[in-house]
Amino acid sequence: MRTLHWLLALCLSIVFSQASAQEGSGAYIRITDAKFKKSLMALPAFQLTGVAAASPQHLKVGKELYDVFRQDMEVSGFFEFIKPDAFLEDPAKVGLKPAPQEASGFTFPAWKQIGTEFLVRVGYRLTGNEVVMDAYLYHVPQAKLVLGRTYRGGVADTRSVAHTFANDVVKELTGLRGMFLSRIAVSRTAGKDKKEVFIMDWDGANARQVTTHKSITVSPAWSFDGKVLAYSAYAYHPARKTRNLDMFTYNPSTGQRQLVSYRPGLNSGASFFPDGRNLLLTISNAGNPDIYRMSIDGRKLERLTNGPRGAMNVEPSASPDGSQIAFSSDRNERPHIFIMNADGSNIRRITIAGTYNSAPRWSPDGQRLVFAGYDKGHFDLFTVAADGSDMLRLTSARKPNGKMADNEDPSYSPDGRHILFVSNRTGKKQLYIVSIDGEVERRITYDQHEYTKPHWSPAFE
Numbered sequence: 454m455r456t457l458h459w460l461l462a463l464c465l466s467i468v469f470s471q472a473s474a475q476e477g478s479g480a481y482i483r484i485t486d487a488k489f490k491k492s493l494m495a496l497p498a499f500q501l502t503g504v505a506a507a508s509p510q511h512l513k514v515g516k517e518l519y520d521v522f523r524q525d526m527e528v529s530g531f532f533e534f535i536k537p538d539a540f541l542e543d544p545a546k547v548g549l550k551p552a553p554q555e556a557s558g559f560t561f562p563a564w565k566q567i568g569t570e571f572l573v574r575v576g577y578r579l580t581g582n583e584v585v586m587d588a589y590l591y592h593v594p595q596a597k598l599v600l601g602r603t604y605r606g607g608v609a610d611t612r613s614v615a616h617t618f619a620n621d622v623v624k625e626l627t628g629l630r631g632m633f634l635s636r637i638a639v640s641r642t643a644g645k646d647k648k649e650v651f652i653m654d655w656d657g658a659n660a661r662q663v664t665t666h667k668s669i670t671v672s673p674a675w676s677f678d679g680k681v682l683a684y685s686a687y688a689y690h691p692a693r694k695t696r697n698l699d700m701f702t703y704n705p706s707t708g709q710r711q712l713v714s715y716r717p718g719l720n721s722g723a724s725f726f727p728d729g730r731n732l733l734l735t736i737s738n739a740g741n742p743d744i745y746r747m748s749i750d751g752r753k754l755e756r757l758t759n760g761p762r763g764a765m766n767v768e769p770s771a772s773p774d775g776s777q778i779a780f781s782s783d784r785n786e787r788p789h790i791f792i793m794n795a796d797g798s799n800i801r802r803i804t805i806a807g808t809y810n811s812a813p814r815w816s817p818d819g820q821r822l823v824f825a826g827y828d829k830g831h832f833d834l835f836t837v838a839a840d841g842s843d844m845l846r847l848t849s850a851r852k853p854n855g856k857m858a859d860n861e862d863p864s865y866s867p868d869g870r871h872i873l874f875v876s877n878r879t880g881k882k883q884l885y886i887v888s889i890d891g892e893v894e895r896r897i898t899y900d901q902h903e904y905t906k907p908h909w910s911p912a913f914e
Contacts, residue, residue: 491531493534493568495567496522496573498515498544514579514608514611517612518611518614522573522575522618526619531626535567542560551596561593571626572591573591584607584608585604585605587602588602588604590625600621604618632912635655635866636652636655637657637909638651639884639907640904640905641902647668647669648669648670648903650703657897657898663705666687668689669686670684671684672906674723677726677911678911683702688715690715700713713747713750719737719738720734724778726746732771733770770822778793778795779803789804790810790811790837802841803837806826812861817865817869821837821839834863836889845890848876850878861874861876862907867911875904883897883899884897
């Protein structure tokens with residue numbers, strides 16, 4: 454069984470072969486806001502080395518390495534690619550290193566002449582069931598090696614080899630952690646009238662089911678360190694002869710599962726605190742749903758909201774520093790977004806416009822919130838500063854019949870540059886991501902399942 458940390462320890466070794474003096478400095482691409490000039494990257498096909506002729510397996514591995522890495526670079530938003538027909542030298546006829554370091558190496562002037570800022574050269578080979586990839590990243594204007602490493606992993610982990618290289622490229626050029634080893638936890642249909650929790654790569658690959666309740670299982674949430682998932686499931690209680698929405702925690706590395714809250718009524722909507730010892734949830738056994746703080750083992754419970762006047766307080770989200778909680782409430786008749794201190798004090802309303810605002814989630818830096826807002830008959834995604842200012846619409850899409858689609862259930866990427874969400878624009882609720890300026894969207898899943906309440910994991914290296 455694949456585990457949450459398979460990209461950290463799953464037979465994937467990284468051998469540092471060469472590195473520039475500026476490694477880790479983030480000196481090449483500086484990001485000051487969501488909009489900036491993209492850098493020109495030349496990305497020739499990855500070269501098979503060590504064999505005279507390529508087998509179908511060689512070609513499959515090479516294509517997967519290339520396609521996954523290119524997709525990661527596209528999604529990063531940092532690069533534009535130079536078309537291969539503009540290349541002045543044939544990458545297949547020159548080495549991975551520059552001349553005269555390598556006798557048949559490439560020449561920097563040939564790449565500088567066509568405006569290349571960053572050149573990626575990769576060679577790969579198969580040794581038994583192992584993929585070995587020699588990867589180089591050059592800064593052409595300075596004729597300098599930025600990154601040179603050899604990556605090793607099982608053939609089954611070809612995608613993770615490419616994702617790891619992509620993470621390293623982003624880290625070297627920007628100083629920021631890449632998000633390409635992150636995961637998505639999501640509730641997905643699993644048979645008639647059933648939903649289970651699945652974990653998949655950020656791009657929708659390698660989906661695996663991690664719950665088997667054979668009922669409705671919803672709202673998975675990652676801990677801040679990515680080691681634990683909390684979720685809710687309609688579990689059967691023999692003594693009561695009924696099902697109840699209980700809360701569980703699950704460790705993807707060990708497979709350990711624990712029932713942590715099973716009070717009659719709702720036990721749902723988990724959100725971890727950064728300390729990893731406490732989480733937030735909504736409980737309704739005292740009447741209308743309210744927000745509680747609970748120890749991760751379920752033994753300690755503290756009520757944080759109480760109405761007023763029978764109001765519902767739901768969908769809590771702890772800020773990255775643990776000092777604040779965003780939530781949705783209908784205490785002013787219509788559901789809106791509110792923020793309170795971690796102890797339940799100092800409640801203030803954040804959204805004013807709209808008739809129904811829900812599902813708030815914090816950005817990783819704690820400066821903004823994303824939420825789903827009901828506008829003219831459908832839901833769209835909006836972001837807003839934590840003080841309620843600077844609201845921005847991110848989504849707008851139509852179904853094939855011309856009606857407006859619903860875009861909801863948002864979750865920030867670990868690098869804060871993208872937002873994961875669910876949309877029914879194709880008729881099925883599928884997963885998409887959108888850039889934080891709303892300009893670029895990408896569909897993640899292509900199947901006949903229905904997805905709800907996705908949650909993006911922290912970044913892994």
